[in-house]
Amino acid sequence: MAKITDNDIRTTMQRYGIIGSAPALINAVKRALIIAPIDISVLINGENGTGKEFFPKIIHDNSPRKHKKYIAVNCGAIPAGTISSELFGHEKGSFTNAEKEHAGYFEVANGGTIFLDEVADLTLDAQARLLRVLESGEYLRVGSSEVRKTNVRVVAATNKDLLQMVNAGEFREDLFYRIAAIRIEVPPLRERGEDIKMLATKFCYDYAEQHHRPPLMFDESAYRQLMSFSWSGNVRELQSLIREMSSFESGVVTGEVVKKYLNQKNHSGNLPVVYDKVQHDYTQERELIFKLIMQMQSELKELKETVANANIASKQQGNKLHLSSNINELQRQSSRLTTINNDDDLVWQNVAEDFDIDEAPRNQQSRHSFSDIKATAIDVEEDKIKTLEDTEREVIINAIERNHGRRRQTAEELGISERTLYRKIKEYGLEYRNNRK
Numbered sequence: 001m002a003k004i005t006d007n008d009i010r011t012t013m014q015r016y017g018i019i020g021s022a023p024a025l026i027n028a029v030k031r032a033l034i035i036a037p038i039d040i041s042v043l044i045n046g047e048n049g050t051g052k053e054f055f056p057k058i059i060h061d062n063s064p065r066k067h068k069k070y071i072a073v074n075c076g077a078i079p080a081g082t083i084s085s086e087l088f089g090h091e092k093g094s095f096t097n098a099e100k101e102h103a104g105y106f107e108v109a110n111g112g113t114i115f116l117d118e119v120a121d122l123t124l125d126a127q128a129r130l131l132r133v134l135e136s137g138e139y140l141r142v143g144s145s146e147v148r149k150t151n152v153r154v155v156a157a158t159n160k161d162l163l164q165m166v167n168a169g170e171f172r173e174d175l176f177y178r179i180a181a182i183r184i185e186v187p188p189l190r191e192r193g194e195d196i197k198m199l200a201t202k203f204c205y206d207y208a209e210q211h212h213r214p215p216l217m218f219d220e221s222a223y224r225q226l227m228s229f230s231w232s233g234n235v236r237e238l239q240s241l242i243r244e245m246s247s248f249e250s251g252v253v254t255g256e257v258v259k260k261y262l263n264q265k266n267h268s269g270n271l272p273v274v275y276d277k278v279q280h281d282y283t284q285e286r287e288l289i290f291k292l293i294m295q296m297q298s299e300l301k302e303l304k305e306t307v308a309n310a311n312i313a314s315k316q317q318g319n320k321l322h323l324s325s326n327i328n329e330l331q332r333q334s335s336r337l338t339t340i341n342n343d344d345d346l347v348w349q350n351v352a353e354d355f356d357i358d359e360a361p362r363n364q365q366s367r368h369s370f371s372d373i374k375a376t377a378i379d380v381e382e383d384k385i386k387t388l389e390d391t392e393r394e395v396i397i398n399a400i401e402r403n404h405g406r407r408r409q410t411a412e413e414l415g416i417s418e419r420t421l422y423r424k425i426k427e428y429g430l431e432y433r434n435n436r437k
Contacts, residue, residue, distance in 0.1 A: 009029050013029060018054060029055075031182075032058040032184055033058065040182055041156070042154075043162075044158075056070075056155040059113070060155070069109045071113070072114075073105055075117060075120075077118075087104050101141070107150060112153070120162060124172070127172045131174060196231075200238060207246040221256075222253050392424070399414050
């Protein structure tokens with residue numbers, strides 16, 4: 001193993017834009033350089049905003065895998081239901097909207113390095129799959145029983161206490177010891193002492209260069225205020241403060257001015273910002289978001305179709321209820337007709353006088369005797385399911401009978417015009433001439 005010199009450390013820090021001289025920071029960079037050539041999993045611990053994302057790049061770029069693919073995955077940004085699919089891939093049809101097979105990150109990065117940021121957010125199912133990959137290099141796509149092989153180095157990072165999660169049953173103990181074979185601790189900003197001065201000065205000059213204005217300066221009281229602050233957001237929070245102060249202040253800033261801005265922030269509420277030129281690549285996360293949007297659009301379309309079909313079914317049910325009402329009315333009328341025994345000729349005579357039945361031969365199929373009409377109406381009692389045309393025809397017949405063949409009264413009872421009534425009589429083969437009004 002080659003010895004890591006101070007020059008190697010300084011060169012690496014300059015290459016990745018890491019600012020500072022705190023012993024804990026120097027030690028973290030040194031450990032990354034030492035372990036880089038050794039093909040073993042590494043766990044990086046540190047609070048949010050400390051710059052954990054630089055160390056996987058240092059390890060990859062100084063390893064035998066440096067010419068292969070490097071993929072950074074933010075496990076906390078991927079929904080629990082799709083994390084296994086994103087990491088290990090899936091087969092076509094393995095779940096809703098899986099319209100084609102998908103190669104996961106472990107397949108794409110074969111031969112290279114995967115950085116699993118926020119590894120503590122992995123589901124237990126994904127943890128089991130990850131453990132299998134680390135132990136044997138084998139994995140299964142979601143929806144497949146075919147064992148696949150991959151050769152990937154895993155570098156993980158977290159801001160949580162994994163041992164505490166293991167004791168709580170939230171993280172697999174066997175996986176913890178697999179990914180934590182080598183640990184690198186990235187110190188928080190509040191423990192880096194004079195590094196706060198260096199970073200604050202750098203951020204002032206960066207802002208001035210970007211916006212073409214004189215850089216902000218700090219006196220000793222201002223530096224003391226900055227160094228006494230807790231910086232829960234670490235380097236990102238410091239950069240956010242410098243940007244705000246550089247926008248509204250000029251010249252030399254005193255401790256009172258710094259204290260005012262720190263109090264306004266109330267030690268919280270700062271948006272995280274990336275503070276160096278080397279930034280995390282979120283391409284994979286953006287692709288996942290687009291995929292989820294397309295999936296939601298497809299599910300929304302299916303929901304609209306379901307609602308439309310339900311509306312159609314509801315309308316059909318309404319038609320059935322209306323038809324049932326008409327049939328009940330016909331049954332009532334047909335029951336009334338059965339009380340007419342020997343009065344057929346009398347009733348028919350009244351109808352003939354009012355409507356002047358056509359003198360066509362009685363055996364013509366388009367003409368019907370009143371007895372035939374009455375029999376048809378009575379048949380409703382035996383056959384309860386008729387077409388809408390049959391129902392309408394017999395409602396008209398019953399109305400004619402009740403109004404003794406008078407067209408105007410019949411039309412008023414039915415709620416239609418006399419012209420419509422005449423057209424219906426003709427349509428159903430009940431043609432009359434010289435109708436009374």
